[in-house]
Amino acid sequence: MGCCDTPGLMPVSTAIDILLDQTTPLTQTENVSLIDAQNRITAEDIRSPINVPPFANSAMDGYALRCADLEKSRTLVLAGKSFAGIPFEGDWPEGSCIRIMTGAEVPVGADAVIMQEQTEVDGDQIIFTASATAQQNIRPIGDDVKQGAVVIPKGTLLTPREVPMLATLGIANVTVIRKPKVAFFSTGDELRQVGEPLGKGEIYDSNRYTIRAMLEKMHCEAIDLGVVPDCPEKLRQTFLSAADDADVIVTSGGVSVGEADYTKDILDQEGEVGFWKIAIKPGKPFAFGTVKDALFCGLPGNPVSVLVTLHVLVQPLLAKLAGHTQWQQSIALKAKAETRFKKAPGRTDYQRAIYRMNEQGELVVASTGNQGSGAFSSLSLANCFAILEQDRGHIEVGDSVMVEPFSAVLN
Numbered sequence: 001m002g003c004c005d006t007p008g009l010m011p012v013s014t015a016i017d018i019l020l021d022q023t024t025p026l027t028q029t030e031n032v033s034l035i036d037a038q039n040r041i042t043a044e045d046i047r048s049p050i051n052v053p054p055f056a057n058s059a060m061d062g063y064a065l066r067c068a069d070l071e072k073s074r075t076l077v078l079a080g081k082s083f084a085g086i087p088f089e090g091d092w093p094e095g096s097c098i099r100i101m102t103g104a105e106v107p108v109g110a111d112a113v114i115m116q117e118q119t120e121v122d123g124d125q126i127i128f129t130a131s132a133t134a135q136q137n138i139r140p141i142g143d144d145v146k147q148g149a150v151v152i153p154k155g156t157l158l159t160p161r162e163v164p165m166l167a168t169l170g171i172a173n174v175t176v177i178r179k180p181k182v183a184f185f186s187t188g189d190e191l192r193q194v195g196e197p198l199g200k201g202e203i204y205d206s207n208r209y210t211i212r213a214m215l216e217k218m219h220c221e222a223i224d225l226g227v228v229p230d231c232p233e234k235l236r237q238t239f240l241s242a243a244d245d246a247d248v249i250v251t252s253g254g255v256s257v258g259e260a261d262y263t264k265d266i267l268d269q270e271g272e273v274g275f276w277k278i279a280i281k282p283g284k285p286f287a288f289g290t291v292k293d294a295l296f297c298g299l300p301g302n303p304v305s306v307l308v309t310l311h312v313l314v315q316p317l318l319a320k321l322a323g324h325t326q327w328q329q330s331i332a333l334k335a336k337a338e339t340r341f342k343k344a345p346g347r348t349d350y351q352r353a354i355y356r357m358n359e360q361g362e363l364v365v366a367s368t369g370n371q372g373s374g375a376f377s378s379l380s381l382a383n384c385f386a387i388l389e390q391d392r393g394h395i396e397v398g399d400s401v402m403v404e405p406f407s408a409v410l411n
């Protein structure tokens with residue numbers, strides 16, 4: 001343990017290791033049509049059934065010819081045309097050429113295409129103003145993808161970079177891993193639904209909106225179980241039915257010391273759950289374990305803590321569960337502090353910040369100000385987390401700071 005580690009707090013990396021260790025990827029698959037394949041994860045390697053391009057074709061509008069003919073004469077006779085979808089078929093005599101359009105099949109025997117800008121047309125005589133090298137402007141068969149090659153490995157998230165690739169291969173259906181089912185609810189007697197008036201001491205339940213929005217961005221099936229009051233029997237019933245319906249249960253609130261007792265007692269009886277104190281700010285109180293066959297992630301109640309722990313801790317777990325083998329947390333970049341960042345040593349801070357390129361072309365980062373774990377407003381001002389390492393104290397203007405631009409899940 002380093003000089004500034006706080007005894008009893010679990011480092012973030014240890015927590016992630018345990019979460020991942022307890023998570024077994026889903027294996028059940030579904031067959032979906034390509035139109036529904038976006039944001040799904042491949043359950044097997046996808047091999048190309050065809051060559052791409054399936055035939056040698058022209059990269060230019062111009063003329064297909066034999067280089068040997070051009071060496072003998074700069075003027076060749078036009079013998080036919082090959083357009084995209086309407087190839088030239090048949091023989092074309094020595095000393096002739098074929099008019100060809102981009103994407104059109106190169107006629108058998110042609111070994112070069114000269115672009116039309118390098119020609120002059122005189123009736124059916126084509127005068128070439130440039131010479132040709134073999135295979136010039138020809139896209140060979142299989143140049144992009146070879147038939148039988150693995151194009152998309154198992155465990156890939158299908159995005160606008162993969163779905164059109166599958167269309168190029170003519171693949172109409174894809175076998176994908178089923179989506180993780182995640183049941184979630186908020187706990188707390190003080191919580192009211194949006195649209196209702198607030199009574200004395202009450203606040204609106206915002207965490208369920210955070211959880212739902214992020215689960216959907218993480219491509220999970222989100223099962224909203226509403227708000228559960230701080231009532232042992234209601235909590236017990238909700239946990240048990242959630243465990244029947246879902247692979248993972250995510251809750252907010254009721255896991256910090258003192259008022260965690262209901263949740264803790266129930267989970268001691270119905271599952272195996274550890275109540276952790278993680279060296280992260282915000283987001284220190286976190287519960288993790290199993291309830292029947294479901295994994296359980298108990299997030300703190302404070303709204304910013306919910307977002308940060310979902311992002312830092314729950315996201316890697318869900319990626320592994322979903323079978324997304326190439327998932328990685330967004331990369332952090334080194335920036336220069338433009339403002340002071342207040343920090344005490346002992347925990348890794350995920351502070352809300354704004355990064356930008358300054359006039360000198362340097363990456364710089366400024367704090368959004370209030371970093372309270374309940375102060376959600378500064379999140380919408382921010383475009384990144386400033387990740388301030390566990391053992392660091394205050395960061396002064398000009399110091400180096402790692403910034404993690406908000407990923408797709410938070411945008």
Ligand code: AMP
Binds near residue numbers: 187203208253259
């Ligand atoms: P707890 O962990 O239950 O003690 O909650 C910590 C803080 O977060 C308290 O101020 C709660 O009122 C607040 N909080 C808990 N749940 C929610 C929620 N669903 N939406 C907004 N704030 C919440």
Ligand code: MG
Binds near residue numbers: 187188189253301
């Ligand atoms: Mg509470």
